[in-house]
Amino acid sequence: MGHTYFFTGFPGFITANLLHSLCKHQSNIDHIYLLTLRETRKQAEQNLTEMNHNSDLNLNKITILEGDITKENLNIQKDWHDILFNQITHFFHLAAVYDLAVEEEISRNININGTHQVNQFIKKCHHLERYIYFSTAFISGTREGIIYEHELDQGQSFKNYYEQSKFEAEKLVEDLKDDVPTTIIRPSIVIGHSKTGVTSKFDGPYMILNYLTRLRYLPVIPYLGTGEGIVNMVPIDYVLDAVLYLAHSKISVNKTYHITDPNPYQAKEIYQLFMKNYLGKKPTGPVPFTISKKFLSFSSTRKWLKVEKEALDYFNYRSQFDCTNAINDLHEANISCPNLTSYIPKVIEYYKQNRKQANKHILIE
Numbered sequence: 001m002g003h004t005y006f007f008t009g010f011p012g013f014i015t016a017n018l019l020h021s022l023c024k025h026q027s028n029i030d031h032i033y034l035l036t037l038r039e040t041r042k043q044a045e046q047n048l049t050e051m052n053h054n055s056d057l058n059l060n061k062i063t064i065l066e067g068d069i070t071k072e073n074l075n076i077q078k079d080w081h082d083i084l085f086n087q088i089t090h091f092f093h094l095a096a097v098y099d100l101a102v103e104e105e106i107s108r109n110i111n112i113n114g115t116h117q118v119n120q121f122i123k124k125c126h127h128l129e130r131y132i133y134f135s136t137a138f139i140s141g142t143r144e145g146i147i148y149e150h151e152l153d154q155g156q157s158f159k160n161y162y163e164q165s166k167f168e169a170e171k172l173v174e175d176l177k178d179d180v181p182t183t184i185i186r187p188s189i190v191i192g193h194s195k196t197g198v199t200s201k202f203d204g205p206y207m208i209l210n211y212l213t214r215l216r217y218l219p220v221i222p223y224l225g226t227g228e229g230i231v232n233m234v235p236i237d238y239v240l241d242a243v244l245y246l247a248h249s250k251i252s253v254n255k256t257y258h259i260t261d262p263n264p265y266q267a268k269e270i271y272q273l274f275m276k277n278y279l280g281k282k283p284t285g286p287v288p289f290t291i292s293k294k295f296l297s298f299s300s301t302r303k304w305l306k307v308e309k310e311a312l313d314y315f316n317y318r319s320q321f322d323c324t325n326a327i328n329d330l331h332e333a334n335i336s337c338p339n340l341t342s343y344i345p346k347v348i349e350y351y352k353q354n355r356k357q358a359n360k361h362i363l364i365e
Helices: 013-025 038-055 078-087 104-122 161-174 206-215 236-247 267-279 289-295 299-305 309-315 324-331 340-354
Strands: 003-007 029-036 062-066 090-093 130-134 145-147 182-187 189-191 233-235 255-259 319-321
Touching: 003 013, 013 029, 013 038, 013 236, 029 038, 029 078, 038 062, 090 104, 104 161, 130 161, 130 236, 161 182, 182 236, 189 236, 206 267, 206 299, 206 340, 233 236, 233 340, 236 255, 236 324, 255 324, 267 309, 267 340, 289 309
Parallel strands: 003 029, 003 090, 029 062, 090 130, 130 182, 145 319, 182 255, 189 233
Antiparallel strands: none
8 A cells, every 4th residue: 555645835945855765765656646736836847847757756646735734734735635634644844934934923823823733634634654744953952062862852042033933833843742643853054965056045044155255255264152052954955864764753752853964063163164165265253243233133144145134043053952862773784974175165166156146045034
């Protein structure tokens, strides 16, 4: 008997790539359902057509459904309910708002209420073999030191509403583990493919490249802060390989995984790598974080540099993510995170070739 998959968050970058990898590596697929908002329906159809052109998907086995995770039964037409409840074996929940500068009301509605509605929907699925929920390693908030995969609520505070809402959402999913076979995925910062550098958006650490682009003609470019923080980044292909393996392995039932780099670099080392590979230069002297964030308090500065103020917080991070569960459970499949130095040139080359594409950059307010 084959599997029937349901994805929220299409045509988002990770969801689209998971779909592509699933179709490429899994042979026993009965059907795949992709949930998209009405306003993104045309984009979803276009993306699916492009994916089919590039990789020859079996479109007869893929259905795009209009819906909304913040509504009861995900706002899917009633005609589909019994079909879905009786077919779905693997449910991937990726739809969320990922903007670090998101407002509280929006984050609560999409990330928390949306996950609540998804959970209620999942409880009605009669043949569910796995619920795969995408959280984030940064639900650890402002905690410092080593963060373990089994830890969740440690009384932490948060740097932004994105972190807080994902934390609250993960708590809702954690409560399902007694009734639903669940795997929680906590990626760190996801960047481009380790072989091609391809990514959909230049956000997160790419904003440092935006910053360097603006300052590239200066004779001296300083560090941002002292650079002692740890920046944990993983390439998208490692995330895809890990998630698809864990989604089909019995060993991962009711476990939580840090899909993170076990050997992350300090911010100053990453800054050096970025500048060397992008500009062929070395940074000189630090600009204190307090001054940098003060400058980024001005909208005009943020827009000119194409840098969100909130992004700087992740270059001053004081925690490390223990990923023992992930390392051990992925070992048998020979899946491991590549070293950042091995793929940074590809990531930066892709940025160089595509940085002038407006649709690659997020809107800075």
